[in-house]
Amino acid sequence: MAAMLLSPTLLVLALVIVYPLISAVHQSLFSAESGLDADGFVTEGEAFVGLANYADLFVGESGRRFLNAFSNTTFFTVTTVLLETVLGLCLALAMNRAFRGRAFLRASILVPWAVPTAVSGLLWRWIFQSDGIANSLLGSEILWTAEGTASKLAVIIAEVWKTAPFIGLLVLAGMQIIPEEVYEAAKIDGAGWWRQLGSITLPLVKPTLLVAVLFRMLDALRMFDLPFVLIGPGKESVETLSMLAWDESNQLRYGSASAFAVVLFLYVAVVAIVFVKVLGADVTGTKKLGIKRKANRSQKAEATR
Amino acid sequence: MRQRRRTWQTLLTTTALVTAAAVSLTACGGSAQEPKAAANAAAAFEGKGPINYVSSRDASGAAQKSIDEWNAAHPDEKVTFIELPDSADQQRQQLIQNAQIKSDTFSVLNLDVVWNSEFAANKWVLPLPEDAIPAADMIPATVNAAKYRDTLYGAPYYTDGALFYYRTDLLKAAGVAAPPKTWDEMKSACEKVLALPEAKGMSCYAGQFDKNEGLTVNFSEAVASAGGSIVDAEGKPTVNTAEARQGLSQLVDGFKDGLFPSDAITYLEEQGRRAFQDGKVVFLRNWPFLYSSLSATDGSSSVAGKFDITSIPGTNGPGVSTLGGRNLAVSPFTQNKATALEFIKFFTGQEQAQKRLALSSRAPAYAALYEDPAVVAKRPFFPTLLESLTNAQPRPKVVQYGATTKAIQEEAYAALTGAKDTDTALKDMQAKLEEITAK
CATH class of the missing domain: 3.40.190.10 (Periplasmic binding protein-like II)
Known part of the structure; x- marks a missing residue:
């Protein structure tokens, strides 16, 4: 029955996910071999090259670019998600208090998240240009958008600014379902603010937090538009795997572009699986349902007895 | 029953994760590239009827005015303006994709001068007859930029120089x-x-x-x-x-x-x-x-x-x-090639180029227009630009x-x-x- 009901969904998923996936893997096994004939026209055919596109990821000039993009992607993911989590938690804690203007604060915190990434990339580009606000506030002459460490920092700042509210709001939602009684009991037992945070808030908010962090990691691994708009395409300091795949397909080298994309896909999939298995992120709410079902059953058992 | 539900839930979880991960792939996965059929080098321009003109945006409205004039005179061969995205990379990508699937949607293409060789060598545009443009009246560098291996592939539309x-x-x-x-x-x-x-x-x-x-x-x-x-x-x-x-x-x-x-x-x-x-x-x-x-x-x-x-x-x-600027070229996959060629001749002709100057500040390919006192009064930089263009080299x-x-x-x-x-x-x-x- 369940299979019947789900079949339309699965059909759509097969069309929009499975087919492109298989097609990309298939494409990554080919290489366009083009040359010019005597009249200057392109003679072109596709040759089956097996795993050569993948082997190329590790040697020579393209290997250097791939490793650079791979380490950039990983570096951005780790740093931005870490900073976002800490900042998001702080935001959630601040918003969870009852104070005047709380509704306004909550709404305003959403603004960075609501701005399209390409637009926020442009905004930060103005802030970070050589005669922009960032330099005049710092009194420095840092070339943020040129190749170098500063450009990495610029991307991290803009990314954290944009996505910390996402974690903040998800965690806030998680905090609000923690019953007030638990805190009251803790207060009576003499637990201070830090103790309450460590023993009540964090453990109870952990399932929500893990899901939020997982989503952010999957997003960050696919980072494309922010460095593209903020720093520009082709800058090695901020080139991510998605940008590399885009660049290859822009040069009409679909074989190696697909290989980059497949590798990125595998990377994202592995990170997701590890996250779910090791840290036990509860993406679909299955675990909670399981507990409830158990409770229901024992209740039913009580009733029938 | 419970066991089965669990299996479905695991499956759903996995699918959801795969979905999230695969977005990157669907965005970047390439379209299949097929070996192209050899286009006839000495293409015959046949077929009359409605065509599409594919171009970057023209905020001045001058191009639309030329098209309106053509449409009024040729009710059976109407030209429709198809606008492409602002980014040149995206324009190029759409034009190439259209050529790779041999779609007849795009008839007349507005190409950046630096794409001329790529489109010509891949036979994504047709070679034009020499009489398609009044080459003698045009700035030589603009005609040169529209040629690939001494064959004309585009008609200079507007140009640009330092x-x-x-x-x-x-x-x-x-x-x-x-x-x-x-x-x-x-x-x-x-x-x-x-x-x-x-x-x-x-x-x-x-x-x-x-x-x-x-x-x-x-x-x-x-x-x-x-x-x-x-x-x-x-x-x-x-x-x-x-x-x-x-x-x-x-x-x-x-x-x-x-x-x-x-x-x-x-x-x-x-x-x-x-x-x-x-x-x-x-x-x-x-x-x-x-x-x-x-x-x-x-x-x-x-x-x-x-x-x-x-x-x-x-x-x-x-x-x-x-040299910067744009050329107009004909797609080999369009039905109405005769109309496309006639339209290019009309659109890039000196008369229309002069009329467009009233609205648009884009530099025309015709040298004579740079010395017209009425034009120079409005655009004082034209004589210097002509000097720069006479000396220009394509990228x-x-x-x-x-x-x-x-x-x-x-x-x-x-x-x-x-x-x-x-x-x-x-x-x-x-x-x-x-x-x-x-x-």
């Missing part, structure tokens, strides 16, 4: 009589100007040096102005030469000696405009479109009435500008332009930032370009 903006007030105060014609004259003019108290904190010169198409343009101009070239007539790379070294060294030394502002490495066209407008540089290489905003008298420009233009400086005389005419410009940008940028010395950068550039053109 202008050298300079501050007349400062030059006069420093006693420099005439604007510099060579790079050395510019340096000595700068020495005098920068010694003035009112020029305190200014730098000498700026161009476009960020890792972008602008850098390819500035590098090509520096090399060509020193007498070199990036590729020769056969398309073989020639950047490992003394002339190319001299061209690149000028730019590298400009940064080293403080001739350029140190943040010029982040300049695109817009940042350069601001630097000139805010009085940060004495000289600026840029495109003609700045002229009207720099001479605005509403208070937005502090250099209005204090600047003038001339050709860019070279090593031993006036420099060599690169490298290569089939793999995307990879070529990327290699140029990477190596030139490395030299400008000091990551590589000039000789190594040029040697690496030559090797990269040889690899690209060998394919």
Whole structure:
């Protein structure tokens, strides 16, 4: 029955996910071999090259670019998600208090998240240009958008600014379902603010937090538009795997572009699986349902007895 | 039952994760590329009927006006304007995809001059008969840019060239009589100007040096102005030469000696405009479109009435500008090729080019229009631009332009930032370009 009901969904998923996936893997096994004939026209055919596109990821000039993009992607993911989590938690804690203007604060915190990434990339580009606000506030002459460490920092700042509210709001939602009684009991037992945070808030908010962090990691691994708009395409300091795949397909080298994309896909999939298995992120709410079902059953058992 | 539900839930979880992960793949996965059928070299232009004109946006509305005029006269061969995205990369991608699936939707294509070789060599556009354009009336460089291996593939629509903006007030105060014609004259003019108290904190010169198409343009101009070239007539790379070294060294030394502002490495066209407008540089290489905003008298420009233009400086005389602009070409996959050709003749003809000047500031391909007093009164930079265009050279005419410009940008940028010395950068550039053109 369940299979019947789900079949339309699965059909759509097969069309929009499975087919492109298989097609990309298939494409990554080919290489366009083009040359010019005597009249200057392109003679072109596709040759089956097996795993050569993948082997190329590790040697020579393209290997250097791939490793650079791979380490950039990983570096951005780790740093931005870490900073976002800490900042998001702080935001959630601040918003969870009852104070005047709380509704306004909550709404305003959403603004960075609501701005399209390409637009926020442009905004930060103005802030970070050589005669922009960032330099005049710092009194420095840092070339943020040129190749170098500063450009990495610029991307991290803009990314954290944009996505910390996402974690903040998800965690806030998680905090609000923690019953007030638990805190009251803790207060009576003499637990201070830090103790309450460590023993009540964090453990109870952990399932929500893990899901939020997982989503952010999957997003960050696919980072494309922010460095593209903020720093520009082709800058090695901020080139991510998605940008590399885009660049290859822009040069009409679909074989190696697909290989980059497949590798990125595998990377994202592995990170997701590890996250779910090791840290036990509860993406679909299955675990909670399981507990409830158990409770229901024992209740039913009580009733029938 | 419970066991089964669990299985479904696990499956759903996995699917959801795969979905999230696969978005990257669907976005980047390439479309299948099929070997293309050989297009007939001497294409016959047959078939009349409605066609589509595919182009970047024309905010001035001048192109639409020409189309309206055509449509009024040809009710059975109506032309529809299809707008492409603003980004040139995206325009190129859509045009290529359309050609790869051999769709007959796009009939007349508006191509950037640097895409001409790629589209011609891949047979994505048809060779045009020689009489499709009045070549004798057009600026030779624009016709040359529309040719691939001596065959005409496009009709020049509008063109663009470099202008050298300079501050007349400062030059006069420093006693420099005439604007510099060579790079050395510019340096000595700068020495005098920068010694003035009112020029305190200014730098000498700026161009476009960020890792972008602008850098390819500035590098090509520096090399060509020193007498070199990036590729020769056969398309073989020639950047490992003394002339190319001299061209690149000028730019590298400009940064080293403080001739350029140190943040010029982040300049695109817009940042350069601001630097000139805010009085940060004495000289600026840029495109003609700045002229009207720099001479605005509403208070937005502090250099209005204090600047003038001339050709860019070279090593031993006036420099060599690169050529910008657009051509119109016919897709081999459209049904109504005869209409497409007739429309191109009409649209790029001198009469329509002159009419469009009323609305649009895009530079026409016809030399005569630059000397028309009525036009010059409205666009005072036209005579200087014509000078620049007469001397202009196209950017490298290569089939793999995307990879070529990327290699140029990477190596030139490395030299400008000091990551590589000039000789190594040029040697690496030559090797990269040889690899690209060998394919």
